[in-house]
Each structure stands twice: as C-alpha cells, then as structure tokens.
Amino acid sequence: MTLPAIRRDNAAVDIESLDAKRAAAGDEAAFERLYRRHVSRIHSLVRRMAGPDAADDITQDIFVRAWAKLATFRGDSAFGTWLHRLGVNVVLSRRRSEKTERAWILEDEQALLAAPSRLTAHPAARMDLDAAIARLPEGARKVFVLHDVEGWTHEEIAEQMGLVPGTSKSQLSRARAALRRMLDGH
Amino acid sequence: MDTEDALDPALGAAIDELHDQQPERDLWPGIANRLDRRHGKTPLVIRWPTALAAGLVIAIATSAGTALLMRHSVAPVATTAVAPSTATIITASFAPGDAALARAANDLELAVRNNLGHVDPEARASINKSLIALDSAIAQAARRQNASPGNERAAKYLTSTLRKKLQLLRTVSELTQQQS
Numbered sequence: 001m002t003l004p005a006i007r008r009d010n011a012a013v014d015i016e017s018l019d020a021k022r023a024a025a026g027d028e029a030a031f032e033r034l035y036r037r038h039v040s041r042i043h044s045l046v047r048r049m050a051g052p053d054a055a056d057d058i059t060q061d062i063f064v065r066a067w068a069k070l071a072t073f074r075g076d077s078a079f080g081t082w083l084h085r086l087g088v089n090v091v092l093s094r095r096r097s098e099k100t101e102r103a104w105i106l107e108d109e110q111a112l113l114a115a116p117s118r119l120t121a122h123p124a125a126r127m128d129l130d131a132a133i134a135r136l137p138e139g140a141r142k143v144f145v146l147h148d149v150e151g152w153t154h155e156e157i158a159e160q161m162g163l164v165p166g167t168s169k170s171q172l173s174r175a176r177a178a179l180r181r182m183l184d185g186h
Numbered sequence: 187m188d189t190e191d192a193l194d195p196a197l198g199a200a201i202d203e204l205h206d207q208q209p210e211r212d213l214w215p216g217i218a219n220r221l222d223r224r225h226g227k228t229p230l231v232i233r234w235p236t237a238l239a240a241g242l243v244i245a246i247a248t249s250a251g252t253a254l255l256m257r258h259s260v261a262p263v264a265t266t267a268v269a270p271s272t273a274t275i276i277t278a279s280f281a282p283g284d285a286a287l288a289r290a291a292n293d294l295e296l297a298v299r300n301n302l303g304h305v306d307p308e309a310r311a312s313i314n315k316s317l318i319a320l321d322s323a324i325a326q327a328a329r330r331q332n333a334s335p336g337n338e339r340a341a342k343y344l345t346s347t348l349r350k351k352l353q354l355l356r357t358v359s360e361l362t363q364q365q366s
Contacts, residue, residue, distance in 0.1 A: 028221065035214055043213075044206040056209055063217045129200040148193065148201055180194055 020079045024070040031070075035063055038080055042087050048133050048145045049091045058094065062087045088146065092160060132182040136175055143168050144175035280328070281341070287348040288324075294355040301362040313358055320351040 016037065022030035042062055047055040066083055073082050133141055142161070146152040147168070154165040154172075161168070193201075280288055295317070302310050327344035331337060 028218065031221075032214060032218070035217065039213065040206040040208045043209045044204075047207075056211070056213055059209065060213050060217050060220070063213075064220045067217075067221050129197075129204060148197075149204060176194065176197060180197055183196065183200060 016079050017075055020070065020073055020075070023067070024073065031063075031067055034066075034079065034083075038083055039063075041080065042083065045084065045087055045145070045150070046091055048130065048149065049088070049142050050094070051134055051138075051141075054094075058091060062090045065090055084150075088150075088160065092142070129179070129183065132179050135182060136178060140171045140175035140178070143171040144179070147172050148176070280344075284341075284345055284348055287345065287352060291348060291352045291355060294352065294359060298355050298359050298362065301359075305362060313354075316354055317351070320347060320354065323347045324351065 016034065019027075019030040019033050023034060039059065043055055043059045046058045046062070050058055062083070066086055069086065073079065133145065136144060143157055146157050146160075147154065152160075154168040157163070157168045158165040298313075302313065305313070324344065324347050327340055327347055330340040331344055334340065
C-alpha cells in the first residue's frame with residue numbers, strides 16, 4: 001500500500017469517526033453519510049445471512065438500531081466494525097425470538113443432507129456463489145457466511161449463536177460440501 | 187471433517203469474487219422516518235426536570251421578549267427568516283381536553299409566527315427556543331401517556347405543558363399586536 005493510500009484511509013476513518021460523533025449528538029445528515037458509506041456492505045451481509053426477501057427490512061432495522069445505540073459507540077474500533085457486529089446481532093436475534101439457534105440448527109440437518117439431490121435436478125446447474133448460498137438451509141447459511149465470508153472463528157460463531165463450536169464446524173463442513181456440488185452442477 | 191484449513195480452492199476462489207451490492211431501492215427514506223429525533227440515544231422517559239426547565243425558559247423568554255420588544259422598534263423582517271414551525275403536535279391520541287388545547291395552541295402559533303417577522307431577532311430566537319423546548323416536553327409527555335394511558339402524572343404533565351405553551355403564545359401574541 002502506498003503512503004498516499006494510507007493517508008486517504010486514515011482520513012476516511014477520521015471523517016467517519018467525526019460523523020459517528022455528530023450522529024451520536026443527533027446530526028441526521030452525518031448519520032445519512034454513514035448509511036451511504038456502509039449500506040452496500042450491510043445489505044450484502046444481511047442478504048447472504050437472511051436471504052434476499054427480508055434483506056431490505058432487516059437492513060433498515062439495523063440502521064435504526066444503530067442510531068438508537070450510537071451513544072454506546074466509543075470509537076474503540078472502526079465504526080464499520082461496530083456496525084457490522086450490530087448487524088449480525090440483529091439478523092441472529094430475529095430468528096432467536098422465534099426459536100433457539102440450537103433447535104433450528106438441528107432441524108437444518110435433514111434439509112442440508114437433502115440439498116444436493118434437489119440441486120442436481122435443477123435445470124440451471126451452475127450458479128454463482130450468492131445464489132448458491134441463498135439455497136442453503138438457514139443455519140448452515142449463517143455459519144458459512146460468518147465463517148468463510150466474514151472471517152469469524154467457530155468459537156465466535158458458537159458464542160453468538162448459542163451453539164458448541166463442534167456444531168458450527170459440522171454445519172460449515174456440510175455447507176461447503178453442498179455449495180461445491182451446487183457450483184459444480186453435480 | 188472439512189475444516190477452515192481445508193477450504194476447497196474453487197470454493198475459496200468463488201468467495202474471493204463475492205462483492206457487495208447496493209440494495210435495489212434507496213432504504214434511507216424508510217430509515218429516516220423511523221429515527222427517534224431526540225438523538226435516538228435514550229429510552230422514552232419524561233425527564234421531569236424538563237418541566238421545570240421549560241417553565242424557566244418561558245419565564246426568561248417572556249421577560250426577555252417583553253424587554254426587547256419594548257426597547258426596540260425594529261423594521262419588519264421577512265417571515266421566511268423564522269425558524270421552522272413547531273406547530274405539529276400529534277393530537278390523535280390526546281384526551282378531548284388536551285386535543286382542544288393542542289388545536290388552540292396550533293392555531294395561535296400559526297398566527298404568532300406570521301407576526302414574528304416584526305420582532306427583534308434576539309427576542310424571536312428566544313421565543314423559538316421556548317417553543318421548541320415546550321414542543322419537546324409535549325412530545326415526551328404524549329409518548330409517555332401512550333405507553334401508559336393510566337398514568338395520571340403523565341396526563342397532568344401533558345395538560346400543564348400544553349397550557350404553558352398556550353400561555354406563552356398568548357403573551358407573545360399580545361406583545362406582537364402591541365408592536366404592530
């Protein structure tokens with residue numbers, strides 16, 4: 001990375017930090033700038049974790065929640081990191097309110113095992129990864145997105161989702177196997 | 187077991203090619219409509235000292251406004267310089283008596299704001315500040331009453347705050363009429 005690029009990055013972080021402070025003080029224009037800067041990242045995260053149908057609604061929930069919780073953002077991490085974590089919490093809490101993560105992870109087992117045969121029969125055998133992720137059962141999809149796309153550890157996923165790390169690992173393994181089959185069209 | 191150390195290269199390459207996408211529609215208007223304008227930081231509770239503060243603001247504003255209005259004879263100012271109207275009290279959930287007070291305050295506020303262009307800028311700013319403080323207190327009281335309709339204290343607070351606003355507007359109205 002060149003020096004000017006570093007300076008640009010630092011400047012962007014400074015501006016973002018300033019906007020976060022302004023937004024925390026009630027500056028709606030500053031919060032809109034933060035929204036514009038992060039909406040594609042958050043929306044993509046939500047779309048992959050929760051599916052495209054609910055992505056718009058959940059993304060809006062996340063930003064409304066962020067506005068309400070801005071006072072708790074102390075700048076220890078980048079605003080984007082804080083927002084991302086909040087986003088994951090919102091996605092997971094929506095399902096958590098209906099059923100425990102553990103309960104529906106176990107229900108996913110059967111669906112995950114059945115996924116390859118359903119996909120083999122699908123006429124569009126090859127598909128892009130986003131479309132393939134959307135076809136995964138919910139629990140496996142969330143584990144795969146958090147681990148392989150977002151870089152979380154199994155321990156972090158387990159803690160966040162109320163699982164044991166072994167369950168997270170087995171879900172990831174099956175999700176990867178199903179995705180490989182979908183992408184290969186087998 | 188397939189672990190993070192054994193990620194299939196083809197799958198890894200597909201993950202690397204993932205890119206973020208904007209939502210198909212602008213989600214901001216829906217978000218902006220849902221933002222709590224009181225900085226969105228604190229739960230909806232009435233801070234009772236606000237009532238005292240609002241009372242003080244009224245007293246200060248009224249006396250300062252009176253003094254300024256009596257001291258200065260100023261040229262009319264375009265009404266476009268007036269701060270945005272605060273006459274937007276939600277009356278749907280008010281009790282009949284409070285709704286009547288709110289309607290009276292709204293009507294009077296519209297009339298007062300039409301005359302504020304003739305008022306000294308300092309006095310005008312003071313009046314606007316008072317109205318904003320009162321509207322904020324009214325909004326908090328209304329939310330509190332909606333959350334717990336049987337709360338007599340909240341109901342009394344709402345009524346008294348509406349009365350204070352009406353009283354302030356009457357005072358300002360009389361002063362501006364004397365000046366015009």
